[in-house]
Amino acid sequence: MDIVELSRLQFAITALYHFLFVPLTIGLSVLLGIMETVYVMTGRPIWRDLVKFWGVLFGINFAMGVATGITMEFQFGTNWAYYSHYVGDVFGAPLAIEGLMAFFLEATFVGLFFFAWDRLSRVQHLFATWTLALGTNLSALWILIANGWMQYPVGARFNVDTMRMEVSDFMAVLFNPVAQAKFVHTVSAGYVTGSVFVLAVSAYYLLRGRHVEFAKRSMTVAASFGIASALSVVVLGDESGYTAGQNQKMKIAAIEAMWNTEPAPASFTVVGLPDLATHTTLYQVKVPWVLGLIATRSVDTPVPGINELVGLAHDRIKNGLIAYETILAIRKAPHDAALRAKLDAHVTDLGYALLLKRQRGDIENATEAQIAQAASSTIPNVPVLFWAFRFMVGFGLWFIALFALAFWLSAKRRLDRHRLFLWAALLSLPLPWLASELGWIVAEYGRQPWAVEDVLPTFLGVSSTDPGNVLFSLIGFVVFYSALLGADLYLLQKYIRLGPDATLGTKEVAA
């Protein structure tokens, strides 16, 4: 494996590991806020025990989220130095604001949440808990503004004097529609994760007839919060699909395994077997109109297929090469205004020309065959995207059904009567994590070959580090994170088995 593949693998693994902990932190923090609000409003001690017990599990998970998150903040610099140089002027800002606005908030108030039960009034402690939840959610906002910019790089332009992208409109970066949709989609997925976690662990107690009052209350909160969140995930997922349909047409086409342009209104392929070699999809089952509605919100706009988009990429590479040649000319004549005007006219396709750098450094001399190869390289891994997307959506729909049932049973006060439901809740425990990880695979693997869509190819972003160093750190992270994950899971199951009474050293108080 070369440095590009090693670096990509390391980033993918460390990011996917990190996101094992993030959604539970996001979801549980809000659930803790809700539970503690009930405690402060009713004054019933059982609700305080709820907060404290779920708080213990929250804390174990939170530590892992913080630990694996440290790597993420620095990995752009260590492994993606050219990326950092090329887009740091835009991408660094939301990361810094995330630290200042969100990390300080959550990290400072998490201390009060755990250590200040006896030092604060009830309302003050409730304030600390909600501030912790706010910080956690704000951190998701800023990182998704950063990520949204990679998907849809608005508000920035190329500066030939500094050889990088620079911010031209900060508000456009901030209010990037892709970022907004992704933010709500992602935090909602976190809320679903937290709710499934509480639901499943409570189901485990009810199946064993332990901590019944505790578990039923927990389930009621999880069910009502979960149903709203599960609906929100799907609605905002649809919004993400629409915004991607506007600017990441290749991603949509790959998710659909749609090799040729679908005439309007495009139909949606439910299942099929995409074949990379022949650019066909076998055994397709299609639903008319649906894709057109998702991607274009209309019935008269066609959705372009992969083959057509490769043709477009071919044209854009040629246009981008004019921009690249102009940059070389500007280096020799820095003050030539005509050259700069010419660059401005072609610079939007510069990123496409850079795709050729995978094959040769002097891309201005690229052959027609190399241009064709670079154009084909804009196709992401179709089968992986096709299936990852379908499983993610399938899980999303299952959560709606599960929470709807839980909500109905909770309203009827029959949560503990149906063992089949309890087993379904318990066995659903791993599903939100699978759905989240698949979602990131769709979002990021589907963005390939781009680090920043249409602007900077991924392979170009890597550091010029010795591949041996990256191999070493990659193996180190896998071993190290796996050991930590083992300790994390051991502690979580230990405290779940112990249950609230033994963990908190309290007697359960019947309400």
Place this chain on the structure above:
Amino acid sequence: MSEYEILRLIWWALLGVLLIGFAIMDGFDLGTAALLPFVARSDVERRVAINTVGPVWEGNQVWFILGGGAIFAAWPALYAASFSGFYLAMILVLATLILRPVGFKFRSKVEDARWRAFWDYALFSGGIVPALVFGVAFGNLFEGVPFGFDADLRFHSTITLLSLLNPFALLCGLVSLSMIVLHGAVWLNLKTTGTVKARAAAVVPFAALVFALLFALAGIWVSQLDGLRIVSALAHDAPSNPLMKTVARAAGGWFANFAAHPALWLTVATAYLGAVMAVVLRRQPGLAFIASALVPLGTIATAGAALFPFLLPSSSEPNASLTVWDASSSRLTLAVMLGVVVLLLPVVLAYTAWVYRVMRGPVRPEDVASKTAY
């Protein structure tokens, strides 16, 4: 001065504020971890020491994370060059820092001596290694590291982990470690009682003396090193392209700023004043803590004043060295981010102060009996 030049100067100062903030705030909990095996021997003593930082270390570590984010946003070339150039050193620091959140959280969750001893050493290394490596990194700034850029501004270097661990850099690592240990000892003297407090108090004069000697030694050594000087015209509001200047070596050049502006010696004086007062005031631990905070303040300010305007000097291609004038973000990004800092940093400081107020007072052995303690 143009607006861009002023913004670059402000962001250079803010870079210092962040590093100093990190060294002061995270410094005492790194120092506490570094002292853990020495000042706290029994399990209860260990838990007392750990719980002095338990509620606050997490917020402190954000100074480090924010440092990374702010360098990325304001000095992207520095972020790219230093972290990829110092690759293995950085990975080593990250690995030990990753152990801290889990170490604090997991340690006392299992009643098993080996489990706890393992996490104690994890926390210990999470205190020692970052303190050493950050000092080593600063040392390498004075010596310069071998790197350059191609015409597309792609960074390349021949830095290895072994080349970073040279004698002068290791000396700087020990300067950093002694300053962190001093700060941690003063903190434990403030926040504990009984044996732990007594042992921590005994460390204070020792750590202060070691710091004072090593800091002086490092200064003498620096006077023997080649400094760098920009010899071509370089507009202070030029586009950030580090290949547009000529840089020459100058014997003892890192003292040039001090020669030109003798007032800069105040930074050195601040570090020494802090070390002395930390010892003198050790019976008033609150004041001593303020004094020992002056040590990282003075030390980092000294390094910054000596290196200015250089951020990352190159030994192999001095012309490619990163400076305040050619390694920053665009004017707009610096301006927007300055607004964000002005708006948010006071809020952060205010609620951080409130949290310290809530958690004020020493941690006693009986406090760690509770199930929620670390």
